[in-house]
Amino acid sequence: MDNRARNLRELxxxxxxxxxxxxxxxxxxxxxTLIEELSIYQIELEHQxxxxxxxxxxxxxxxxxxxxxxxxxxxxxxxxxxDGVIKDINETACILFGSTKSQLKNIKISKxxxxxxQDIYYLYFKRLVSQKYSQTCDIKLQKSDNSFFFARIQxxxxxxxxxxxxEFRLAVxxxxxxxxxxxxxxxxxxxxxxxxxxxxxxxxxxxxEIRTPMNGILGFAELLRKPTLTENNRVEYINIIxxxxxxxxxxxxxxxxxSKIESGQMQIKLSTVNVFDTLNDVLSFLLPEAKSKNIDxxxxxxxxxxxxxxxxxxxxxxxIVLNLIKNALKYTNKGHxxxxxxxxxxxxxxxxxxxxxxxxxxxxxxxxxxFRQVEETGFHEGxxxxxxxxxxxxxxxxGDIRFASIVNKGSIFYFSLxxxxxxxxxxxxxxxxxxxELDLSHVSILIAEDxxxxxxxxxxxxxxxxxxxxxVENGIQLMDYLNNAIPDLILLDINMPLKNGxxxxxxxxxxxxxxxxxxxxxxxxxxxxxxxxxxxxxxxISKPYTQCDLFVEIDKVLTDCLK
Ligand code: ADP
Numbered sequence: 001m002d003n004r005a006r007n008l009r010e011l012x013x014x015x016x017x018x019x020x021x022x023x024x025x026x027x028x029x030x031x032x033t034l035i036e037e038l039s040i041y042q043i044e045l046e047h048q049x050x051x052x053x054x055x056x057x058x059x060x061x062x063x064x065x066x067x068x069x070x071x072x073x074x075x076x077x078x079x080x081x082x083d084g085v086i087k088d089i090n091e092t093a094c095i096l097f098g099s100t101k102s103q104l105k106n107i108k109i110s111k112x113x114x115x116x117x118q119d120i121y122y123l124y125f126k127r128l129v130s131q132k133y134s135q136t137c138d139i140k141l142q143k144s145d146n147s148f149f150f151a152r153i154q155x156x157x158x159x160x161x162x163x164x165x166x167e168f169r170l171a172v173x174x175x176x177x178x179x180x181x182x183x184x185x186x187x188x189x190x191x192x193x194x195x196x197x198x199x200x201x202x203x204x205x206x207x208x209e210i211r212t213p214m215n216g217i218l219g220f221a222e223l224l225r226k227p228t229l230t231e232n233n234r235v236e237y238i239n240i241i242x243x244x245x246x247x248x249x250x251x252x253x254x255x256x257x258x259s260k261i262e263s264g265q266m267q268i269k270l271s272t273v274n275v276f277d278t279l280n281d282v283l284s285f286l287l288p289e290a291k292s293k294n295i296d297x298x299x300x301x302x303x304x305x306x307x308x309x310x311x312x313x314x315x316x317x318x319x320i321v322l323n324l325i326k327n328a329l330k331y332t333n334k335g336h337x338x339x340x341x342x343x344x345x346x347x348x349x350x351x352x353x354x355x356x357x358x359x360x361x362x363x364x365x366x367x368x369x370x371f372r373q374v375e376e377t378g379f380h381e382g383x384x385x386x387x388x389x390x391x392x393x394x395x396x397x398x399g400d401i402r403f404a405s406i407v408n409k410g411s412i413f414y415f416s417l418x419x420x421x422x423x424x425x426x427x428x429x430x431x432x433x434x435x436x437e438l439d440l441s442h443v444s445i446l447i448a449e450d451x452x453x454x455x456x457x458x459x460x461x462x463x464x465x466x467x468x469x470x471x472v473e474n475g476i477q478l479m480d481y482l483n484n485a486i487p488d489l490i491l492l493d494i495n496m497p498l499k500n501g502x503x504x505x506x507x508x509x510x511x512x513x514x515x516x517x518x519x520x521x522x523x524x525x526x527x528x529x530x531x532x533x534x535x536x537x538x539x540x541i542s543k544p545y546t547q548c549d550l551f552v553e554i555d556k557v558l559t560d561c562l563k
Contacts, residue, residue, distance in 0.1 A: 011037075076151075076172035082165050084108050084125065093172055096151070098144040109170075114140035114148050128155050128168055138175065150179040194369075201371040201384065209251050209383045216244030247381070254385040257319075258370060261392035268313050268396060269542045270529065272422045272552040275308040275317075275341060275348060282321045283339075290329055296336040297325075308341070309552070310348055310419040316393045317417070323386040324352045324413050330382065332356030335410070343421065347399075351414040359405040367403070390415075422552055438551045440467035443558065446487040447471050448478045448504070449520070450496045454543070458491055461547045475499020479507055486515050489558065494521040494532070505535040516557045520545075 011034055070077060076093025078086055089104050097104060097112060104112075113121045117139045124137040134156040141151045155170040220237040223229075229237075260266040283297050290297055328337045335355025342349045359367060359374055366372040368391045373384040394401050398418045405411035445467045449455040455471055462469065470487065472478045476498045478490075494501030501519060508517070518539035519532045529540050539557040541549055 078109065078170040078172065080109050080155075080168045080170060082129070082167070084110055087167065096143075096149070096172060096174055097141070103144070112141050114142050116140065124153070124155075125168075128157055129166070132157065138179075141172070149174055150176045198369070198371055201373075205371050205373070205383045209381075210248070212381075213244035213248040213251075217241050217248070220244075251383055254383060254389060257389050258385055258392065261389065261396065266392070266396055269315070270311055270540070271314055271542065271545065271549045272309050273312050273314045273317055275310060278314065278318050279321060279339060279341065279350075282318065282325055285322070286325055286329055290337070293329065293333070295329065295332055295334070298336050298338040300338070300340050308343060308348070309422040310343070310417075311422050312348075312417060312419045313397060316397060320390050320393055320415065321350065321352075323390045324350075324415075327386055328352050328354035328356065328411070328413070331411070346420065347416045347418050349414065349416045351412060353410060353412045355410040358407040358409055358411055359403075360407050361405075364403075364405075368401075422556065438465045438555060440465040440554070440558075443489060444468040444470070444485075444487040445489045445491060446478070446481065447491045448473075448475070448496065448501075449491070449493040450474055451493070454493065454520075458550070461550050475501070475504045478504055482508070482511070482513055482515075486513060489516045489518065489554065492517050492519050492537075494519055501532075502535055505532075505537065509536045518553055518557055 071091040073090060073092055076096045077088075077090040078093055079088040081087050086104055086107055086109055089101055091101075094101055094104060110118060110121065120137060121139055124135065124139070127135045134154055136152060136154045138150065138152050140148045142148055152173045152175045153170055154173075155168050157166045158169055159166050220240045224234065224237050257266070279299060283299060287297070325337065325339070332354040333356065337355075338351075338353045340351040340353075363374045366374060368387050369384075370388045371384045373382065391401055394415055394417065399416055401413065401415040403411060403413040440462070443465075445462065447455050447458050447469065449458065449471070450473050452473075455473075459469055459471075470481070470485075472481050473496075475496050478492075478496075479499065492501050492504065496504075499507075501521075505517065505519075508515070516538045517536065518541060519537045520541050520543060521528060521532070522543040532540055539553045541553050
């Protein structure tokens, strides 16, 4: 209060104290002056009041501006106390967290941090408390719907007015897109580096794998010209040329397989496969080589009593087992190779153990990579494709492969393949079609097939079953036939003219015709099989098929019918 104001106040107080005194002043000059002074003071007060109102407005404006700036800033802001409790938070941060102010205020900031990043945040906060300058850290934050986003937090310690304890201002920026880009770049870089290595390995391997057999072929073909050649030499040279050609052919096949797998063109052809027969076929094929290396095959059947008939792709299972046992043989110089086989949890599980050179742990990552070999300097025969193909085929069939290995002790490769067991209800379950028997004397079968040779093939296979057989050659004929008679079983070619198999299936379902249907198709993809079953098929055979495939499927379908 300035002096003038103080004087005026004192005068006013005195005036109030003594009314009479004031009255005695009434005619006084002093009184006049006092009234004048008061009037001036009143005007001044009014001015001051105006100023106060306008500065109050200004203050309110700047508060509003501050709130607007704070709330609608392009980045999230939080004010956190020394215990990590959120004291204030702006709208942008609320949007980032998908919550409201009231939900976020007064909770601990650690509740918004993804569990894996709690330690990082703890260290960051320690830094914030101890440092004068702003501190940054990248962290994963948790939204109210439990999803996460990557954020960059930039914070600074701030002393509060009249209080000794600091508070912390944190700016939060969503950097998920940057992080995603960073990750993509990192992956691209890793991929580019990997491709570079791959290219070198590919060139080195191909050059070695093509030149070696070519050398054998060209060199010994030249030697065959020698007029002085003995009969023994001739036979030996021809054998070498043959062996080299086979090796070259294997390489070409491997290259085709891997390209097919990688371009998604490898098709699945399901049929009933006897696992023991497949394993035996592979072992007999490799036996001469095993004998020449003095290595025993130990194949333990004892885990399963029944003959193991499963539904899978026969060729692919053969290729998988062949590659694995061939590798075991290639990388084993003494001892044995043991094969175990189980069917558990609807999966075929095969274990191949060897007593070979093993794989060093730091090379584990390489073995399933294309063209890569553990010993990339001292060449082993092989292009580094075998295991990539095995992995690709297993993935295609929904399976999985793992391995364990100890250097100089040996390796174990084991894979699992989801598959169903096909219950052998046939009188004879051997896969040799000459031994099969199936009595269908009370069964009528309609073959719907446009290709005469395919029809003829099916009738030949069924000739000894005593089934009553009929034939239609397109979809329209089939539907007409069903107007007059309903067979027990239809062998339905899917790719028929006029009305294809799917259309017939649809109509059969609509007309509620009760018959069993086995679809015959040449496009044996897994999806197609599912689709056919969805359309109402009871069984499914992919072409080309054997008598065993046909009998097993018929047996399955008709047995289901009796249930
Ligand atoms: P390759 O044609 O070179 O055998 P693969 O893809 O089949 O190619 O195997 C990749 C690499 O994994 C091989 O070069 C070899 O170093 C290693 N490997 C595979 N199987 C075995 C095994 N049973 N014992 C030791 N090493 C193995």
